Amino acid sequence: MPALVYQRVMLKLSGEALMGEGDFGLDPQVLQNTAQSIAELAAMGIQPAIVIGGGNIFRGSALKNVGVHKVTADHIGMLATVMNALAMKDALQNNGLETRVFSSIEMPDICEKYVWWKASRHLDKGRAVICAAGTGNPFFTTDTAAALRAIELSCDLMIKATKVDGVYSDDPFKNPNAQHYERLSYSEVIDRRLAVMDTTAVVLCRDHRLPLRVLDMSKPHALLRAVTGVAEGTLVQD
Numbered sequence: 001m002p003a004l005v006y007q008r009v010m011l012k013l014s015g016e017a018l019m020g021e022g023d024f025g026l027d028p029q030v031l032q033n034t035a036q037s038i039a040e041l042a043a044m045g046i047q048p049a050i051v052i053g054g055g056n057i058f059r060g061s062a063l064k065n066v067g068v069h070k071v072t073a074d075h076i077g078m079l080a081t082v083m084n085a086l087a088m089k090d091a092l093q094n095n096g097l098e099t100r101v102f103s104s105i106e107m108p109d110i111c112e113k114y115v116w117w118k119a120s121r122h123l124d125k126g127r128a129v130i131c132a133a134g135t136g137n138p139f140f141t142t143d144t145a146a147a148l149r150a151i152e153l154s155c156d157l158m159i160k161a162t163k164v165d166g167v168y169s170d171d172p173f174k175n176p177n178a179q180h181y182e183r184l185s186y187s188e189v190i191d192r193r194l195a196v197m198d199t200t201a202v203v204l205c206r207d208h209r210l211p212l213r214v215l216d217m218s219k220p221h222a223l224l225r226a227v228t229g230v231a232e233g234t235l236v237q238d
Contacts, residue, residue: 005229006157008047008123010150011038012143014162015056015084017217025056026087030218034161035091037223038128042097046227047123049153050130051146052088054080074138078105081142085132086110092128099128104136104145116152123153143197147204158210159226160197161217166234167196182231185238186212196236205236212236 018034020027038048057080060073085101092099100122101111111132112118119129134145143160150158167189170178181194186206189196196202196214205212215222215233225232 003229004045004227006227007045008049008153008155009041009227010049010051010146010153010155010158011223012146012158012160013050013052013084013088013217014160015053015080017161017163018052018084019056026084031087031091032095034217035088035095035097037217037221039092039095039097041223041227042126042128044227047126048128049119049123049149049155050085050088050128051142051149052081052084052130052132053142054078054084056080057083071138074134078133078136081134082107082110082132085130089130097128098126099130101130101132104131104133114149116149119149120153129153141198141201143201144204147197147201147210150210151204151208155210157227158205158212159223160212160214161223162214163216163218164214165216165219166214167194167236169194171195181234183235183237186236187238189236196234202236206238209238 018026018030020030042048054077058077060077063073082103089099089101102114102119103111104114106113122129131149134140134142167181168178172178186202189202213226213233213235222232
């Protein structure tokens with residue numbers, strides 16, 4: 001078994017990464033593959049905390065043109081993340097990993113209200129924890145929510161899992177000559193305005209010295225390589 005470099009890890013999953021090749025919703029096979037990869041890490045001793053975006057279900061920008069308020073749109077997006085969290089919880093438990101869902105918005109019939117020390121205790125007991133509904137406040141992205149929860153829960157590493165194998169100088173799907181970066185500092189990410197995470201999330205990680213690895217979740221064993229210190233995707237660390 002490879003040696004673990006990190007023990008408690010925050011995994012930020014984009015909602016779009018869970019769509020697979022579809023244009024909307026959850027791809028059951030992608031959900032299963034992702035859950036299996038996370039469960040395998042937990043079996044090795046990793047304590048996985050998870051934040052999932054909601055872009056596979058709802059994108060608020062489209063409603064702006066028809067007069068929906070930004071606050072309303074953000075609240076709808078938070079609910080979309082809860083839907084993804086519930087699906088991931090069952091997928092993880094079907095793979096043998098006991099899981100708890102915490103929400104920043106109270107919904108006691110569905111999941112627990114997020115309290116950092118409760119979530120931390122579940123991680124200590126070998127359970128996965130999914131933090132849903134963002135920060136509970138509008139105008140903050142799920143990237144910022146993931147960075148905030150990772151800091152509160154004393155995570156050793158934050159992994160952003162997307163459809164792209166790291167950070168590029170430009171959109172690699174549009175520009176085949178875009179440069180791939182193996183390692184960056186947080187200051188370089190901010191100064192170059194690289195599309196890693198929103199600036200608030202980047203600054204939180206920088207100020208709390210939380211390393212970030214950006215990788216392609218669909219690559220086999222990408223998570224395993226990340227937690228054992230093998231170069232995978234892009235590492236952001238000052």
